Amino acid sequence: MIRNIIGLFVLAVFVSCGGDDGPPPAPQGAALVFPEENSECTTGTEVNQTSTQVTFRWMASSNTERYTLNVVNLNTNVPQNLSTVSTSASLTLAKGTPYSWSVTSQNASSDQVATSETWLFYNAGSQTTYAPFPAQLVHPLSGSTVIKDVANEVLLEWTGADVDNDIESFEVFLSTTNPPTTSVGLANATDMELSVSVESGTVYYWKVVTTDLEGNTSDSGVFDFKVL
Structure with missing residues (x-):
């Protein structure tokens, strides 16, 4: 009798342990396909004189039940979001306008989400030359607190791209x-960083204006940071 009770106890423990599979697998980030990075999208379907419908495509990602397409108008910073179970989705976009896009992966069994890379593109318009994409400010992040170096400087970093591949310079303000109006330096097309003098206990605002060889410009928008 005792032996039977012990056997049942061991079996119960085994089943209990075997049923603990750990947390559900987290979704993986999707690989973006179209519109291509830093490209001009010319395949949109005409909606009217000012807009076209663009179909976004990405690769299926592991452990994912649903995707959210995130598209941002870089001129206005107005986002559009669309949830889908498919690996493609269509949105109506303004012609001749720069956009960024990314995809968020999620599933109902996990509270974690995964976000793809962020790609930039121009929705084609009537123009034959395009302004550069607004520079993407990388460091310091907006709202962050940073420590100056021994030379009392902070390194500003950004990324830039252009459909025509003819960026001439980046001007840092x-x-x-706010908004910052003091120009503190120019960087060429391949130098996307600049060290600037700062003072402790001060909040700074910064932005980058990109200029191409045609004289077209774009504005990154303003970030702020505080120096300890």
Whole structure:
């Protein structure tokens, strides 16, 4: 009798342990396909004189039940979001306008989400030359607190791209007022960083204006950071 009770106890423990499979697998980030990175999208379906419908495509990602397409108008910073179980989705976009896009993967069994890379593209318009994409400010992040180096400087970093591949320069503006109006330096097309002098206990605002060889410009928008 005792032996039977012990056997049942061991079996119960085994079943209990065997049923613990750990947390559900988290979704993986999707690989973007179209519109291609830093490209001009010319395959949109005409909606009217000012807009076209663009179909976005990406690869299926592991452990994913649903995707959210995130598209941002880089001129206005207005986002459009669309949830789908498919690996493609269509949105109506303004012609001749720069956009960024990314895809978020999720499943109902996990509270984790995964986000793809973020790609930039121009929705084709009537123009034959395009302004550069607005520079993407990388460091310092907006709202962050940073420590100056021994030379009392902070390194500003950004990324830039252009459909026509003809960026001429990046002009950096930095000041303690918003928007920043003081130009603190120019960088060429391959130098996407600049060290600037700062003071402790001060909040700074910064932005980057990109200029191409045709004289077209774009504005990154303003980030702020505080120096310890």
